[in-house]
Amino acid sequence: GRLKYPELRSMYKLERKIGEGGFAKVRLATHLLTGERVAIKIMEKAVLGKDLSRVLSEVEALKSLTHQHITQVYEVINSEDYIFIIMEYCSGGELFDYIVNNKRLSEAEARSFFRQILSAVAFLHTNGYAHRDLKPENILLDNDHNLKLIDFGLCAKPVGGITTCLDTACGSLNYAAPELLLGVKYLGSKADVWSLGVLLYALLCGALPFDDSGTVPGELQKKIIMGSYNEPEYLSALSRQILGAMLQKDPRYRPTTVDLLNHKWVTMECFDPVTYASIYKHHEKDDQVLKVLADYYDLSLEEAWIRLSSWAYDYFTASYLLLLNKKRRGQLGSLNCVRTPIRLR
Ligand SMILES: CN(C)C[C@H]1CC[C@H](N2C(=O)N(C)Cc3cnc4ccc(-c5cc(Cl)c(O)c(Cl)c5)nc4c32)CC1
Numbered sequence: 001g002r003l004k005y006p007e008l009r010s011m012y013k014l015e016r017k018i019g020e021g022g023f024a025k026v027r028l029a030t031h032l033l034t035g036e037r038v039a040i041k042i043m044e045k046a047v048l049g050k051d052l053s054r055v056l057s058e059v060e061a062l063k064s065l066t067h068q069h070i071t072q073v074y075e076v077i078n079s080e081d082y083i084f085i086i087m088e089y090c091s092g093g094e095l096f097d098y099i100v101n102n103k104r105l106s107e108a109e110a111r112s113f114f115r116q117i118l119s120a121v122a123f124l125h126t127n128g129y130a131h132r133d134l135k136p137e138n139i140l141l142d143n144d145h146n147l148k149l150i151d152f153g154l155c156a157k158p159v160g161g162i163t164t165c166l167d168t169a170c171g172s173l174n175y176a177a178p179e180l181l182l183g184v185k186y187l188g189s190k191a192d193v194w195s196l197g198v199l200l201y202a203l204l205c206g207a208l209p210f211d212d213s214g215t216v217p218g219e220l221q222k223k224i225i226m227g228s229y230n231e232p233e234y235l236s237a238l239s240r241q242i243l244g245a246m247l248q249k250d251p252r253y254r255p256t257t258v259d260l261l262n263h264k265w266v267t268m269e270c271f272d273p274v275t276y277a278s279i280y281k282h283h284e285k286d287d288q289v290l291k292v293l294a295d296y297y298d299l300s301l302e303e304a305w306i307r308l309s310s311w312a313y314d315y316f317t318a319s320y321l322l323l324l325n326k327k328r329r330g331q332l333g334s335l336n337c338v339r340t341p342i343r344l345r
Pocket of ligand 1: 019020024039071089094137
């Protein structure tokens, strides 16, 4: 609608809805100052109710997780009636659709994708987070065919760090680890490794290892707790080995994500080990980009840095981060503005 979300009007041009998720709508939009496309997750506070705190924990998680395979958050607007999370737009759609459209992937392509997902999840785990809802619907492709992890609504940073147990069973059944269904205390990172196993199975086989096709209610849970799944004959020995390691019923015997980074299946035919460290320095200072913003806002470089270094995730932060992305893509042109057409060399 024309007059909806006045809080966004002067800064973003709202475009079509790109998805619906639980209590959120996701809209495509354009950040007016830079012309960059963004995804805006819009949540109505009245609808959120007690989930508001979970949303705020997702936002805090996203802000601190700057990684090449995790959607980046640019701005957060907490208005009277809504919360808006302005994020990196992924134009390649969901990994789920990619798998369905390709039936199943070759071992080499599955490996390439799995290494990216593993990099993101190892980064989460080594930063004390667990995702807890890993599935192809929550993995998107950007326009360079790179994978981006999203939907941290269930992401947890348990108070005592990753070693304490979490007790709320959550996420989607097909990807849920046995211990979640048994209602016992579980480790988020170990449950994530199980979900990674289900994900890798989906990449390699174009199907789910545990699915509820033709079963009576409660049958799916039994299948997962039994932990037995069909191994198509085209699976290589090493594929079966890594799947078996991740889909172990007892979480204590499952490898950690860091163990998996060095697994033979993950590293074979690849020259470089999987780097899970972020390639971006969190909150890095780039003088060229800062200068562009300083000029636009009539600030000195020093004033602009002071304005930025509070990392308020306001429009200024978004403009800086989006310009930084533009620069990384080698497109640091001038800003879209009539006032001071800035020519950059
Ligand atoms: C299945 N989920 C519960 C919701 C669904 C909503 C649309 C979304 N999407 C799509 O489905 N495209 C096909 C396009 C698309 C493009 N860029 C996106 C960038 C970010 C996000 C995003 C969405 C949510 Cl709900 C988040 O929490 C985060 Cl951290 C990020 N979604 C995007 C997105 C995928 C997920």
